[in-house]
């Protein structure tokens with residue numbers, strides 16, 4: 125793996141599956157896992173095996189069918205969780221156990237009623253135990269976003285010594301600002317002994333809408349794995365959206381960071397996840413939303429018709445969207461009307477267009493969105509169209 129490669133760790137089937145209302149059965153999870161593997165994700169977090177017999181079965185079944193990606197199971201720093209995860213992952217070609225514990229003051233005090241030294245001891249014990257089953261052990265310091273950097277560095281150092289191959293630095297509560305999260309990663313790179321033996325990973329939540337920005341700051345500052353989900357789904361306000369971080373790295377080549385993702389599959393897999401989970405994707409969602417490549421105001425439409433790049437920074441085909449849409453509304457101008465009319469076979473002269481445009485605006489004010497059959501009717505009902513065409 126080159127030093128410029130950012131590993132994509134997909135947690136749609138674990139953190140994404142924690143979404144209230146999510147309805148995914150094992151069959152559907154298998155279809156999604158297969159598509160994630162084809163998409164080129166490096167790691168698929170398939171579930172939390174100890175949590176239920178159904179989740180165990182799903183992780184085991186996914187382990188059997190995934191061909192390329194590492195398959196990962198989540199655990200607490202609890203022996204039985206780790207043992208059960210190892211069992212569920214036993215058919216995976218490359219298994220990973222993801223274990224960890226909360227490290228922030230609030231987690232240590234309120235969740236564990238414990239102290240910092242005891243937490244380090246539990247973390248080390250968990251990593252060592254996981255290591256007795258698999259080579260690849262990822263450690264998460266839950267709520268690292270609100271954990272003091274000096275203590276976090278001590279935790280990281282201890283778990284690297286115990287054999288952790290990946291250090292996950294989650295902003296569990298989505299609290300950090302991008303410069304703070306980036307500085308945290310930089311601090312760990314500079315202060316943790318043995319850090320070169322492990323990969324730093326970003327796992328950012330979206331409570332303040334900053335998950336994507338924080339993950340990007342993380343990789344700019346030295347992390348080389350991003351944990352993310354399709355459509356950004358996940359606990360509460362969700363996780364970093366896979367399609368967003370992948371396209372940011374692709375569209376900003378000067379960052380010199382790349383992924384193995386087949387970006388033309390992004391739209392299809394977004395639809396698959398949304399349909400299978402029964403979780404609707406907002407139309408204005410970056411990259412995969414229904415309006416991400418739709419233009420509905422006249423000035424934009426005129427620009428896009430002249431040259432797509434005036435209002436699009438991504439070629440829709442690069443993410444699997446066939447073409448941009450020119451949506452006709454009362455905010456559209458003549459360029460858009462002429463373009464859509466031409467698409468259905470009407471070459472309008474300037475005079476015809478000016479006349480038909482007036483009728484179009486009156487119609488659009490009432491109906492809001494004007495479709496092909498409306499355009500056809502507006503044109504056919506226009507006196508000037510027939511006069512000029514027959515002249």
Ligand SMILES: CC(=O)SCCNC(=O)CCNC(=O)[C@H](O)C(C)(C)COP(=O)(O)OP(=O)(O)OC[C@H]1O[C@@H](n2cnc3c(N)ncnc32)[C@H](O)[C@@H]1OP(=O)(O)O
Pocket residue numbers: 139142172174175176199200201202224225226235236266296359
């Ligand atoms: C930030 C995240 O997304 S973490 C992943 C969240 N996902 C999930 O929680 C889904 C899977 N979880 C489950 O199925 C269940 O919560 C289980 C099986 C893990 C545990 O169930 P229960 O034994 O009934 O415990 P419950 O959920 O009520 O409480 C969690 C317990 O785990 C402890 N715990 C929480 N995190 C950790 C950890 N990383 N390491 C060790 N112990 C932990 C808590 O302190 C609490 O223990 P306590 O009862 O001694 O206070």
Ligand SMILES: CC(C)C(=O)C(=O)O
Pocket residue numbers: 139198264265266267292294295296297327329
């Ligand atoms: C379990 C960890 C990785 C997590 O989901 C979080 O901290 O948000």
